[in-house]
Amino acid sequence: MPIMENSRVVCLGAAFAGLAVAGGAFGAHFLKPILDSAMLAVFETAVRYQMYHALALCIVPSIDKQHRNPSMALVGWLFTAGIVLFSGSLYVLSLTGIRWVGALTPFGGVAFIAGWVVLAWTVARRRHEPNAYKEPSASR
Numbered sequence: 001m002p003i004m005e006n007s008r009v010v011c012l013g014a015a016f017a018g019l020a021v022a023g024g025a026f027g028a029h030f031l032k033p034i035l036d037s038a039m040l041a042v043f044e045t046a047v048r049y050q051m052y053h054a055l056a057l058c059i060v061p062s063i064d065k066q067h068r069n070p071s072m073a074l075v076g077w078l079f080t081a082g083i084v085l086f087s088g089s090l091y092v093l094s095l096t097g098i099r100w101v102g103a104l105t106p107f108g109g110v111a112f113i114a115g116w117v118v119l120a121w122t123v124a125r126r127r128h129e130p131n132a133y134k135e136p137s138a139s140r
Contacts, residue, residue, distance in 0.1 A: 013057030046090035078115030
């Protein structure tokens with residue numbers, strides 16, 4: 001992963017996952033009595049998608065090690081952008097009621113979808129290459 005170093009991607013994924021757990025606890029314990037059920041559901045959707053993609057960020061480096069493809073960095077960036085735009089806009093919407101910020105949510109969704117498409121394309125393309133899964137020979 002030339003643009004996003006693998007260890008940084010895992011750290012970023014772990015940080016996003018930890019924040020998702022904290023957000024989920026915050027929503028369940030503090031926001032439940034404050035937000036109406038519709039806005040609480042919006043908040044919970046943000047937490048859920050953040051966690052899914054945080055975990056995905058944590059496994060992207062493992063896939064990168066197997067496939068050695070620069071497009072894996074793009075996957076990391078797309079998942080990160082998706083978390084910020086999709087989950088971030090839903091957090092702002094549910095906590096502040098500012099409706100126009102919901103216009104950003106679809107851009108985050110597109111980033112998520114694009115990340116999954118690039119990931120699938122990268123793995124599928126590598127799978128069809130001759131000698132794709134042979135271990136490199138040790139040079140002495």
